[in-house]
Amino acid sequence: MRSVSTFRTTLSRGAPGAVAGLLAGFTALAVAELVASLVRPQAGPVTVVGGAAIDRTPAALKDYAIRTFGENDKIVLQLGILATLALLAVVLGIVSLRHRRSGAAGVMVFGAVGAAAALTRPDSGGAADVLPSLVGALTGAAVLYLLAGRCSSPASASGTDRADASWSRRGFLVAASATAVAATGAGALGRMLTGRSGKGAAASRAAVLLPAPASPAPPLPAGAQLKVAGISSFTTPNKDFYRVDTALVVPTVDAATWRLRIHGKGVPRPRTYTFQDLVERPLIERDITLTCVSNEVGGPYIGHARWLGVRLADLLRECGVKPPSDGGAADQLVARSVDGMTLGSPVEDVMDGRDAMLAVGMNGEPLPFDHGFPVRMLVPGLYGYVSACKWIEDIELTTFDAYDPYWVKRKWARKAPIKTQARIDTPKPFARPAGPVVTVAGVAWAQHRGIDRVEVRIDDGPWQDADLAPQAGLDTWRQWSFPWKTTPGGHNLTVRATDGTGQVQTEERARTIPDGASGWHSVFVTAG
Ligand SMILES: Nc1nc2c(c(=O)[nH]1)N[C@H]1C(S)=C(S)[C@@H](COP(=O)(O)O)O[C@H]1N2
Ligand SMILES: [Mo]
Numbered sequence: 001m002r003s004v005s006t007f008r009t010t011l012s013r014g015a016p017g018a019v020a021g022l023l024a025g026f027t028a029l030a031v032a033e034l035v036a037s038l039v040r041p042q043a044g045p046v047t048v049v050g051g052a053a054i055d056r057t058p059a060a061l062k063d064y065a066i067r068t069f070g071e072n073d074k075i076v077l078q079l080g081i082l083a084t085l086a087l088l089a090v091v092l093g094i095v096s097l098r099h100r101r102s103g104a105a106g107v108m109v110f111g112a113v114g115a116a117a118a119l120t121r122p123d124s125g126g127a128a129d130v131l132p133s134l135v136g137a138l139t140g141a142a143v144l145y146l147l148a149g150r151c152s153s154p155a156s157a158s159g160t161d162r163a164d165a166s167w168s169r170r171g172f173l174v175a176a177s178a179t180a181v182a183a184t185g186a187g188a189l190g191r192m193l194t195g196r197s198g199k200g201a202a203a204s205r206a207a208v209l210l211p212a213p214a215s216p217a218p219p220l221p222a223g224a225q226l227k228v229a230g231i232s233s234f235t236t237p238n239k240d241f242y243r244v245d246t247a248l249v250v251p252t253v254d255a256a257t258w259r260l261r262i263h264g265k266g267v268p269r270p271r272t273y274t275f276q277d278l279v280e281r282p283l284i285e286r287d288i289t290l291t292c293v294s295n296e297v298g299g300p301y302i303g304h305a306r307w308l309g310v311r312l313a314d315l316l317r318e319c320g321v322k323p324p325s326d327g328g329a330a331d332q333l334v335a336r337s338v339d340g341m342t343l344g345s346p347v348e349d350v351m352d353g354r355d356a357m358l359a360v361g362m363n364g365e366p367l368p369f370d371h372g373f374p375v376r377m378l379v380p381g382l383y384g385y386v387s388a389c390k391w392i393e394d395i396e397l398t399t400f401d402a403y404d405p406y407w408v409k410r411k412w413a414r415k416a417p418i419k420t421q422a423r424i425d426t427p428k429p430f431a432r433p434a435g436p437v438v439t440v441a442g443v444a445w446a447q448h449r450g451i452d453r454v455e456v457r458i459d460d461g462p463w464q465d466a467d468l469a470p471q472a473g474l475d476t477w478r479q480w481s482f483p484w485k486t487t488p489g490g491h492n493l494t495v496r497a498t499d500g501t502g503q504v505q506t507e508e509r510a511r512t513i514p515d516g517a518s519g520w521h522s523v524f525v526t527a528g
Contacts, residue, residue, distance in 0.1 A: 020147035021093015028140025030187030037193035045114035104141035111137020122340025201252035214282030221470035230426030236303035264397035266329030268320035308361030330397035335389035342405035380475035381448030413515035420446035445477035450500030486527035494522035
């Protein structure tokens with residue numbers, strides 16, 4: 001009993017400290033948010049610390065996070081940072097009951113960590129980026145120092161009567177509430193100002209009028225979309241298109257002020273293009289299926305869209321660039337985004353006649369912000385991390401020997417053509433389909449090589465040809481279906497594809513890192 005009551009006393013003594021700590025932390029973040037809205041929204045402490053954490057996350061952990069949390073991985077990361085901060089704020093609050101200065105100094109240490117992270121971000125806006133973290137931490141430290149002074153410590157309560165102690169408690173509550181209200185106000189004001197700064201970009205996107213393509217995409221062949229319940233939509237609506245990037249705050253770029261610079265090794269006529277320059281050129285429209293290297297066998301990180309843009313090879317030739325096969329000095333094209341991401345593609349692939357492009361339109365509308373507005377790069381046949389730079393602002397011609405882009409520095413392959421894959425969309429794993437014939441169906445892809453054949457195997461039976469939907473193009477996925485004559489009980493359904501060069505998809509299992517997953521997709525289902 002005694003230990004329980006001691007625990008309770010400790011708790012009730014510590015509680016005001018914990019509250020003070022949490023309030024100080026909240027104030028620090030709210031003020032930082034307000035300052036960031038004035039300096040640069042991307043310089044907020046949670047964003048910069050989160051970004052630094054993403055950059056330093058080992059490949060295995062990143063893979064785990066994508067597998068486990070999917071596209072919610074960034075929210076989970078931010079919640080994790082906030083939870084950690086809350087815990088440390090409670091500790092600092094309790095410490096400051098006895099050592100007010102140490103508590104306040106502790107808050108400043110966090111400010112310093114945030115400021116350091118802000119300075120080392122690749123998209124750092126310079127010295128001003130430290131302001132959100134530093135001003136936030138200073139305010140938080142002051143709040144903690146003052147609130148801790150208002151907590152009735154045993155020392156200050158001794159020798160005073162009960163009325164005094166309760167006044168002190170009331171004083172603490174008043175100060176704490178006032179802090180909470182002021183901090184909430186600062187945070188809300190910051191949010192509002194940040195929202196306003198994004199409005200210019202939103203207005204510039206709303207004002208974009210996409211011209212008709214000089215070279216339209218041929219219409220999708222009739223039947224490219226199979227009428228099978230549960231199969232993927234051939235064209236992925238923009239709102240359902242998978243999103244993979246490292247941006248904690250989606251960049252909102254104003255098309256009116258956007259510029260793209262093309263320069264580097266073997267570029268005799270470097271040039272800078274505006275958005276207007278691009279859309280005034282003859283545009284191509286193409287059907288291209290985009291795939292992420294982090295897609296597991298059977299995974300969801302693939303999508304198909306009809307893109308509108310400028311042929312990238314034309315721009316490069318205008319600047320005097322030659323492919324290596326024609327004596328060009330650069331073999332790697334490094335694309336850089338406004339948020340400092342770098343992606344490297346082989347110059348040879350970009351200039352070999354395929355429809356590599358700088359896209360401005362996606363499925364009939366300007367690029368959504370999530371997918372790279374105002375301009376992104378696409379190279380059919382290459383995984384996104386070596387080609388599909390969103391929010392692009394710089395293209396530098398260099399060599400693979402001279403420079404490793406972001407993911408290559410993190411042990412992913414320098415070159416990564418998309419591996420041949422087939423996926424069973426229906427039936428779903430562990431489904432219990434009924435009926436004598438069940439339609440097994442899905443998609444297969446080998447961008448820039450095309451799909452020539454898809455086969456299905458039931459348990460350990462023979463491979464049987466699936467029915468192929470018409471091929472929309474070499475750079476798109478292809479749908480397939482197979483009428484499966486069922487026998488009651490559990491069965492393993494496996495699929496494999498053959499690409500346009502006659503290569504049968506390998507059975508060999510590979511992990512996503514370093515250059516994409518391989519192996520056959522199979523699902524276990526129970527027929528009724
Ligand atoms: N600026 C920027 N561009 C980027 C990335 C990124 O993190 N930042 N991720 C790449 C990766 S890994 C992929 S798979 C594609 C995904 O494009 P999407 O989000 O439009 O589907 O974008 C690529 N372009
Ligand atoms: Mo990716």
